[in-house]
Amino acid sequence: MKGQEWYQADDIAEEYDDKRFSRGGQLIDRREKTAVLDALGPLEGKNVLEIACGTGRFTVMLAEQGANVVGLDISAAMLQQGRKKAHASGVDDSLEFLRGDAGRLPFPDDHFDTVVAMRFFHLADDPAAFLSEMKRVAREQIVFDTFNRFSSRSVYNWALPMGSRLYSANEVSVLLAKNSLELVDVEHDFLAPYGLYRAIPNVLASPIRTLDRAVGRLPLTDHLMSVSYWNVRV
Template identity: 70%
Template sequence: MRSVKGKEWYQADEVAQEYDSKRFSKGGRLIDRREKEAVLAALGPVEDKNVLEIACGTGRFTVMLAQEGANVVGLDISRAMMVQGREKAREAGVADRIEFLRGDAARLPFPDDHFDAVFAMRFFHLADTPAKFLAEMARVSKGQVFFDTFNDQSLRVAYNWLLPMGSRLYSENDVHRLLDDAGLELTDAKHDFVVPFGFYRKVPNGIARPFRSLDLTVGNSPVGDDIASVSYWNANVTGASEAESRATNRASDAE
């Protein structure tokens, strides 16, 4: 994956070895659980689906989807991260359902309309050329594309400059332009985490839980979506919904 902020940092062996323990221990377990819920809710039943994950990292989503019955390709720039992912897959007994590939997200090595669904988590905040990446995701998907962004009107702004890899923040208009340019039609959007991820990672789980309850209360208020630090975007390739509907109707007529 080229044109990614901090890609040297991301590929370092020591970063890969400590990635999960630093981000998804303590209060970070709340983040891990919520992100996995978001992916499963968006992709729906995945049994026997062919799914591509961009920036699969250590394979926490890749393995989860394989356990749900999907056939998954995980693409990442970091060999060290994929070593961790392959080990997770072996331990979970799903290595036969996953293929890990090192590759460039701006030039995906797959033909058009190759996957049932394509998704990326924790990727677009690092992308210097998001339009190119999203266009490639749309090209290789038969229908669904799912991804998350960090938002520019949230508390994430307050500590963004401290991050070693930098971070790109998006407005809602930014995302809509990206979707339009990629030939994608938004089908659903969810907004979450008024309190940014960095806070949860720093505190014990017992402290994080009451903050998460408060976070959800504020998030469910009229201003919640406007100040959420994370958004989950679910989209279809333009025309895919109509094509699926026609196929369903043809099948019904044949019966």
């Protein structure tokens, strides 16, 4: 997986949320969490695995919604931030953080109702193999996102410290077909790149986001969106 060493650094883990989800990045955080909750539906009593859970943004949120959650990540530093976040939110008993490799998940077949993988596929060196492993441990559903090839994401992709894999909708469709996964729904969003939102305060980001969403409703804009949220059935 790309960026393993970068993500495992202590200073990166400590600053990760502040750098990406403060200022205008709060709009990104809110949208991503909404996409996950909309796809998963009622969570009370569900067993959920989050792949590449990082600092626990989604892991803690899912536990707060009543799910029994396991968050898996390769970075011990990121997991430590997640544990602090879970303790502060009072959901320690509803989730577990494990260090592990998404390519070799340490769980039996059909162990979880749902597997969630956000901010992961752009780092995957073998997405088909990773998706196959997620399918193996999921009974019902997989939810993930991808960054899109024909979008503003490609403008600053070269500047990322670990690079980034971009996908077309057709490539994702092929991945799903190879793993015999059924597409339930997909949502495309963010014409403007994430980097723009992170660089500006909310007072500027909010009107840009309003315009972004308005333009995004126009026909033929889906393939220009920066990110897609995929909900598939096993």
